Amino acid sequence: MKKLFRKIAIIGTLSGMLFGLGGCAGDLLDTSPSYSFSSSNVWTSPILARAAVMGVYNELYEKFSKNYDSPSIGIPFDAWSSVMDIDMNWKNNCFVISGSCTPSNGNVGNHYKYYYTIVYRANDVINNIDNVPEMEDNEKARLKAECKFLRAWAYYHLNVLWRGVPIYTENVESSEATKARSSEAEVWEQVLSDLTDCINEPNLPGKYAQGNSSYGRITKGAAYAFRGYAYQFMGDYAKALVDFEAIEGLGYSLYSPSNGVKGNRDFFQLFKPANEQCDEMIFSIQCVETSGMGNPRGINYGNRCTGGSAWNNYLPNPAFVEMYECADGSEFDWEKYCPGWHSMTPLARVAFFLRDGLQSGKGEWGTTEATSNYQALYNNMVSYGADMSKYLDQGNEARIRQAYEDRDPRLMQSIITPYSTYDGNQAGVGNHTWTLRWPYILDAGEPYDIRTDTNSKFYYLWRKYVTENDECTTRWVYSEDIILCRYAEILLRRAECLNELGRTSEAVAFVNKVRQRVGHVLLNDQAYPATVVSGQEDMRQRIRKEFYVELGGEDSMFFNELRWGTWYDRKFKDHSSGQVGELNTNGLMQIWGETTYKHLSVGEQIKIWPIPAKEREMNSNLTQNPGWQD
Numbered sequence: 001m002k003k004l005f006r007k008i009a010i011i012g013t014l015s016g017m018l019f020g021l022g023g024c025a026g027d028l029l030d031t032s033p034s035y036s037f038s039s040s041n042v043w044t045s046p047i048l049a050r051a052a053v054m055g056v057y058n059e060l061y062e063k064f065s066k067n068y069d070s071p072s073i074g075i076p077f078d079a080w081s082s083v084m085d086i087d088m089n090w091k092n093n094c095f096v097i098s099g100s101c102t103p104s105n106g107n108v109g110n111h112y113k114y115y116y117t118i119v120y121r122a123n124d125v126i127n128n129i130d131n132v133p134e135m136e137d138n139e140k141a142r143l144k145a146e147c148k149f150l151r152a153w154a155y156y157h158l159n160v161l162w163r164g165v166p167i168y169t170e171n172v173e174s175s176e177a178t179k180a181r182s183s184e185a186e187v188w189e190q191v192l193s194d195l196t197d198c199i200n201e202p203n204l205p206g207k208y209a210q211g212n213s214s215y216g217r218i219t220k221g222a223a224y225a226f227r228g229y230a231y232q233f234m235g236d237y238a239k240a241l242v243d244f245e246a247i248e249g250l251g252y253s254l255y256s257p258s259n260g261v262k263g264n265r266d267f268f269q270l271f272k273p274a275n276e277q278c279d280e281m282i283f284s285i286q287c288v289e290t291s292g293m294g295n296p297r298g299i300n301y302g303n304r305c306t307g308g309s310a311w312n313n314y315l316p317n318p319a320f321v322e323m324y325e326c327a328d329g330s331e332f333d334w335e336k337y338c339p340g341w342h343s344m345t346p347l348a349r350v351a352f353f354l355r356d357g358l359q360s361g362k363g364e365w366g367t368t369e370a371t372s373n374y375q376a377l378y379n380n381m382v383s384y385g386a387d388m389s390k391y392l393d394q395g396n397e398a399r400i401r402q403a404y405e406d407r408d409p410r411l412m413q414s415i416i417t418p419y420s421t422y423d424g425n426q427a428g429v430g431n432h433t434w435t436l437r438w439p440y441i442l443d444a445g446e447p448y449d450i451r452t453d454t455n456s457k458f459y460y461l462w463r464k465y466v467t468e469n470d471e472c473t474t475r476w477v478y479s480e481d482i483i484l485c486r487y488a489e490i491l492l493r494r495a496e497c498l499n500e501l502g503r504t505s506e507a508v509a510f511v512n513k514v515r516q517r518v519g520h521v522l523l524n525d526q527a528y529p530a531t532v533v534s535g536q537e538d539m540r541q542r543i544r545k546e547f548y549v550e551l552g553g554e555d556s557m558f559f560n561e562l563r564w565g566t567w568y569d570r571k572f573k574d575h576s577s578g579q580v581g582e583l584n585t586n587g588l589m590q591i592w593g594e595t596t597y598k599h600l601s602v603g604e605q606i607k608i609w610p611i612p613a614k615e616r617e618m619n620s621n622l623t624q625n626p627g628w629q630d
Helices: 003-010 012-019 046-064 106-131 137-162 184-200 220-234 237-248 266-270 346-353 370-384 396-405 410-414 487-500 504-517 536-551 557-564 567-572 613-618
Strands: 084-086 281-285 314-316 421-426 430-435 482-486 595-597
Touching: 046 106, 046 137, 046 281, 106 137, 106 613, 137 184, 137 220, 137 557, 184 220, 220 237, 220 281, 220 482, 220 487, 237 487, 266 410, 281 487, 346 370, 346 396, 396 410, 410 536, 482 487, 487 504, 487 536, 504 536, 536 557, 557 567
Parallel strands: none
Antiparallel strands: 084 314, 281 482, 421 430
C-alpha cells in the first residue's frame, strides 16, 4: 500500500535534480528548473519521465504535509477560515489574520510561486511526454491527464485567491513569462478545459481500489469533483450537479460499516489509517511512516499528550463549536445547560468550566497537599473573575460535560471537549488516558490532565486527525492520509446545487445521508420540530452549517466561505450585539469567550489577494488588484 508516495520519497533526489526543488533564486514564477539532465535527456527515458510526473505530485506534499517547517506555505487553509485559529505563538506566521498582507509580503509571493511551480512542472510533462520512447501510448495519455488535473488544481486555487492570473500552458523561460493577466472567467475556462480532458481520457480510471499500487494518483472521480467545484464557484449549479452525480456511478460511497446505528463511531474511525483508502476517499495525499513523509496534522492539531509531546498550533473556534446542534436538531444554547450564561461576562462564566472539588478539596488529585492546593486554585479563580456562586463543588464537571454529550455526535468525535477523555502517548508515560480539565494540574501522574502548549489558557482541542496511543510514537511520521476530497462533501454539494436550483425537497435527502451516517436526527423528522425545513433560504443555511460540522478542519471551509461570500464577515467582524453575554467571534478565544488576540485585517480588499510586488517588477504587464498599493 501507499506505493505512490513511497515512490516520491525514493525518487525525491532525482526529481530534485530534474526540477530544482528549492526553486530559482529570486524568481517567484518558477519557470526555469535547474536541470542536472538536459530536457532532451529527460524525455528520452521512461524512468526519468515518470520521475518528472512524480515531481509534480511532490508539490502537493510541499503544501499540505510540511506545515511544521514551512509555516508560510503549510498553514492549513481552515486556519484562515472561521473554523479555527492559530495559537498565539504562531499567529504572526499567517499574513491573512495578522494585518501584514501587502504586495511585498514574502508569504504572498511564496503562495503565488507555489501554484505556478505546479503549473510549470505540469506543463513540462504535458508538452513533452509524447516524445518519450519505449513508453506505451496509454501510459503517456494517463500521465498527461494526471498532470492536466494538477495544472487545473493549481489554476483553481490561483483564481480563487487572485481572481484572474496569467495563463501559461506552454514551456517558457523566465524572461519570457511576461503575459498579462487573463480574466477570472478565462482562467475558469482553462480549469474546465483541463478537467474535461481528464474526464474524457479513457486511460484515466474512475477510481482505484484500496491497496492498488497506483492508489493516490489522479482519477476521473477527482476530475469530476473539481470540475463541479469550479462550476459551483462560477454559480453554474446545473452543470456542477451533473458532475457531482457522475461521481456516484464510479463506486464512491460513505464509509458507514455500522449503517448509521445510533451511537456509532464511524465518523471518528473515518480518520484513522485503517480506513484512509475506503470508498469515501476521492482525492487524498498519501502519508507514510517515513521521516519527511508523514502527516504533521497529527502533531500540529494535537496536544502535549500526543505522539510523545506534540503541539496545539491550531485551535477550534468556540463559535464554530457552538454550531453543532443539540441531539434533537435544535440550535445549541448555553443557557439551557448553564443558567445565567447570557447575562454574565466571559470571565464570570469560567465558573462553569472548573473541575470538581476546588472548594472542598475533594477532587481527582489524590495527594496529601491536595486540599490546600485546591483552595489556592479556588482563590485564583475568584481573583480571575469567575462567578463562584454558579460553581458546583461536586457536579460541575458533569453539568458542563452534558452540554457536549447532548449534541450532534460529530462534535465529540471531532473535538476534545471539556472533561472528555483522550487516549494519547506521552514521553515518560507511554499510552494512557488523559482528561481535558481546568485548571490544569498534572499530566505525568494523577490526575492525568491533558497538557498543552498553553496550560494557562483553556481552549478546545482537535480530535480529528490527531493520533492516539502509539499510532505515532515518532513525531512527524503519522501515516494517516491528508484528505482533499471525500464523498460526504460531494453529497453536501449536491444538496446545495439542488437547493439553489429550487429543488429543496430533493436536497434534504442528501443532507440526511450525511447525518444518518453518524446517527444524528434527520431533517424533516416530524417528531423533532426543529428539524423541519421551512424553505429555500432556511435550507441554504442548514446546508452551510452541515458543511462546517462535517468538514471542519479538513481545509474545505476557507474556500467555501470565499465562495459563499461570507469569509471576511465571519473571520474579522465582531457579531456581538454589545450585550454582556454575547460572544465576540473575532479572534482566538478561550472556551467561555475571553479573547486572547483579535484578527487584524488590512481591509476588505484582502478578500482578493494582491499580485506580489516582485512579480510586477519582473512583468510590467501585470496589473494590481483593486485596493492594493505596491
